[in-house]
Amino acid sequence: MNQKDAPLWQAIKKQVNSRSVQLHIPGHNGGQAIASEFKTIAGRGIFQMDLTEIPGLDDLHNPGDVIAKAQALAADLYGADKSYFLINGTSCGIIALIMSLCKQGGKIIIPRNAHRSVLSGLVLAGAEPIYYQPAVLPGFGCLVGPEPVQIRDLLQKHRDVKAVIGVSPTYYGIVGDIAGVAKICKMAGVPLLVDEAHGSHLRFHPEFPPDALRSGADAVVQSTHKTGGSLTQSSLLHLKGEQIEAGLVAEALRMLQSTSPSYILMASLDLARRQMAQQGKDLLSHTLELSHWCREKLLGIPGVRLLSVEELGLPGAMYLDPTRLTISLLELGLTGYQTAELLAERYGVIVEMADYASIVAILSVGSRLEDCHRLVEGIGKIAVLPSGKPRAIPQTVVMPAPEVVLSPREAWQRLGQRTSLEQCLGQISGETVAVYPPGIPVVGPGEKITASVLAYLLEIRAQGYKIQGPEDPTLMTLKILI
Template sequence: MKDINQNQTPLFTALKEYSKSGIVPFDVPGHKQGRGIKEFTEYVGTTIMELDVNSVKCLDNICNPIGVIKEAEDLAAQAFGADHSFFLVNGTTSGVQTMIMSACKPGDKIIIPRNAHKSAISGIILSGAIPIYIQPEINENLGIAMGVTVERVKKTIKAHPDAKAIFLINPTYYGATSNIKEIVEIAHQHSMAVLVDEAHGAHMGFHKEFPPSAMELGADMSAVSLHKTGGSLTQSSLLLLKKGIIDPFTVKTNLNLTQTTSASYLLMSSLDVARKQLATKGEEILTKVLKLVRDAREEINKIDGLYAFGKELVGTPGVYGFDETKLGVNVRKLGLTGFEVYDILRDHYKIQVELADYYNIMAIVSLGDTERSLQALVAALKDIAVKFRKDVEIKMITNVLKNPAVIVSPRDAYYSSKRVVKLDDAVGEISGEAIMAYPPGIPVVAPGERITKEMIEYIKLLKEEETLLQGTEDPYIEYIKVLGLNTNGFGK
């Protein structure tokens, strides 16, 4: 791709020009520049509403971009080291689904770590692929899953040489990266595509002190949540493609199966500007971000009972590299669960961290953070360690992180006849639904898997902690659908 000026914002510029043109709209959206929903417009401002337009000719169309959207996508492809990029307005979920659908047909095998996001499971259901789960490494001290090792990949490929693709995470929710370069080389030797969920790694290719991005390492496709760590609006992401195994027209066709035809120009133009900022100022901004998070990690590690883990994990199983902006803090020596600390931070200190599990909390530090915001977090953790500490230590439970037994493909399980049973009575059954805490959206159990006692105990533990659970038709997770004839309904 020829060099192009990364200071340009073709889509955002065209959108601003259109909004200033004095056009009289007789198309959708029906609020007509905000006049039709005055209460909302008065709060968010008229500029936002004037920029919320439909796919008019001069603004191009996301389903078949040939104008300013195409120009903006080409700029993004160059900035991220790809040959093609596709704007996403259904979040990275639609990108993950499209990657799997573009690499796998019904019945094809895909090698995938079990700590993948629920979007990967839905992509497997949509494509009809057969998941071959590869066990991620487990850090027993922290109680979290890390990356996958080259050795496990080799072993899995040897057992399943007919697999069509390998799916990887770069980085994991807590910041661990695998040796993607070597895995790509091995996969390509076996004509397997490498698909990478890079939802939390949009920033990594723009500063040399981060692990490299999937495109830099030779992956075939990656889905990048620019809204998570790159500055664009929530729900806006990128799908990136390298020439080779996967055809770009196949990708476009599959993307158009699941993505809206009424793409938000607010979302797309924010991608345009966020890409410009990363491409032109990313190194400068991320240098400051790294200093902030390093200083905060150092201060947190001085607090008795807390462990803010970081790059010292590199070289341990499943950690080839580490993204330092993932500020994970193990809190169990305070006698508190991560869920408790998550709630205390929000309710007592007005601090919202990204997620919690039973043992840890995790704060994402990104482009918009300041010294003041990090100081507030550190001060709150110091206070919690004194005021809320308990004289116990949270017991470690890691069995639930092991790969479950897949009895039926997720697609077959999704479409099979099902019956409803009480969660307590589901041990040994084959699940017809997924159950996950969100965030991070990694299923405790997925469709087609054998439900174990450990799974149920962990789900009940999550419920006791008032974790946000989802996936089942029953909103209270008292019941679960399992495979078999439908004989009962909820509450019967």
Template sequence: MKEMNQKSTPLFDALKRYVDDKVVPFHVPGHKQGRGLKELSDYIGERALQMDVNGMEDLDFANNPTGVILEAEELMADAFAAQHAFFLVNGTSAGVQAMIMSACEPGDKIIIPRNAHKSTIGGIILSGAMPVYIQPEINDQLGIAMGITEENLKKTIKENPHAKAVFVINPTYYGAVSDLKAIVKLAHSHNMAVLVDEAHGAHMSFHHELPVTAMEAGADMSAASMHKTAGSLTQSSVLLLNSDMISVDRVKQVLSLTYTTSASYLLLCSLDIARKQLAINGNALLEEALSISRWAREEINQIDGLYAFGNDLNGMPGCYAFDETKLSVNVAGLGYTGYQIETILRKQYNIQIELADMHNIMALVSLGDRKQDLETLVFAFKDIAEKTEKVNLSKTIAIPASAQMIVSPRSAFYSPKKAVLLENSIGEIAGVMVMAYPPGIPVICMGERVTKEIVEYIQVLKEQKCELQGTADPYVHYLRVLGSE
């Protein structure tokens, strides 16, 4: 095996050389190193725009890398103990779609947790695969979906022995992980590939107290949002491959279908630098992130009405382990919804959290946080709790049971549709997905029968002014369902 120097940054170095050479740029982008976009250049800095270039011989080509991008990808693969790594500039969404399209042909079954991100539905529509939904475990006290269990997967595999792949989320948005090693063993024993959505787990390989990752567990592929938790720029992600079942050629061909021919070098370069940082200093940086997150969790748990959950969930159904960098807090005991707490934190304390739902919020702690930031958050929580009249834990609003899939998402996507009032859509087959964003998990997915509980749940989300997406009508008064106008 080739010895890799994780201290090197081949792509970043090549880009610096290009900038230092003061090349006369008769190539895209047309802002020509910022001179054609002065206002942005003045604000963001000339250097950033000088680095915004396009593929050329010495900077390699993201679509078919043979030079410095390939070297940077090889270093990334080495850092994650994968056979191959592919840099992505359209987020893990592109990676999730590429995984499904690489593993499945039209008509193939794929086992997918129903709480998967909307990009999996995109992957299913594009590939023509048939989803077999597996229900995640629901924690009723918190009102959130957790991971899947080995028992449930065994049952689903027994009912669908010819499925091509099993899709796993590692970890969930809140931090819960399934027993990935057991899942991989089980799926592989039935010749099914394991595809892992690590949108929220890109950092986990770099500290031993964080949950096991896809590559460590022997999964075939994973897509990791380096930009979410591992320091690179927004949109930059990595697709990892380590498989006897899925070939590197297949993955390359799939990627070339949707990959831009103008990948941003700022994004690509940030992946190169973030990988070096993780490989060299990741352990120390994550030690600090874990330490301040643990401190905040303990402090918050002393505040009446709040419950910062974490490792205490381990062993409960669907939670084999927990990523403690996710500072997930149940706020129901204060008598507020998570959405309300999000607004209070933003408007009164100048704090923006990552995620809110009916009963919980999640503050993302990463290698960029400092203790003082967590102190600010803890202070805000204490202040809110002091000013709030305590109520008993309100009854959680249950996530509605998943609707029945009547036609595949792909058939629904290509079927004629009509718009009906949301309240009149009960019993119809949805022609769109509706999801709260974040987390981007469809409440109803195209092809599913709309139920009364789902309509009521969407109405509650609307009342809470939660950001709903997926429908043509941004206010979700109307839903598009199958049928002709």
């Protein structure tokens, strides 16, 4: 296939240049009815590309022309048998895979720190989770990827599992032994699904860790908008091999994706694929140069610790994406939250995320040297500010094991009520509580609040740690099922 082509983009461009009368949706009619303030910033061209399923532009839900060709080019580039454009993000791709593989009561092995879209997939499919907890990397309190032995033991214990899910790379750029996990899954006849949201760029440069599809995964979902150059909310789903029925995946996507898909998002996927095919290695070589420069400068600042390959060594941490800069100032008495706040407020540097231990800054194909200078300068100035004593990573990384009573679907369908946290012992949780670090839920919907879980929740509330999930972020109350 000719990777110089961009069939969907070329069809959209042809339509825009045709100057045809638009007596169809969307109602703004090529930008005619768009607020002038919006057009001043965005320009008119983007609205002219906001089209629908008119002749020549194909249909995402039944592709047979330019969208089909664009998806085939994506499959060819990424080494997949079949690829799908996603305009509802990676989330809908993960949900579609779960729905296509697991029916009511079907078991699926998932990491405890899986993206919340996995929980949505479990609810919609009626599947039952078999959890595994990734190891925590000492010094940074961040999670690593799946370990082959861990997955092997679970598959031996649960012979009726329908699929295994892994996260690779992690938010911190850590990649585990996906090839080893894939080999074990193939021996068990169980498909391996990889949430590769942060790894759409890995295939295009030899300095990056091996991508999941090349490592033997049966299905991979990538957030192309994160590291591949497409627009926010656009992603790709890839299938390889015969373990997963493509027709069921396509049917699930028809249920989950909008019947009015954005041609702007799809065009950005088509062009991002072409750009990576033609220029990916050169663009990423520049990104890696910036990364190496940043790493050298940051490591020269006293008290600053940077996650590097030398920090790895666990079975679930074999490789590191060097363009992820995980920076810790705990030795200087600053949490990641404080560091991120200082960078934003004083130096105008916005990082991707922060947890107790670190910040994560992402360098991409769109990063510039001046951006890196701002980051390094900001960290350097923060490092000399008066601060407190060195901080240790809290013991929240050691959590009680979950006790699942109801499936996520059953929990979703049950009524709940808010209850004082102190009164929740022995009750069934109706929501998720996750602490950062390490990002693993302490308790999830349908899980029993045991004595050890309650003691843990009371402790993190007393310490004031940052949590995600519950409606009441103070943890004074928790939703329990009745």
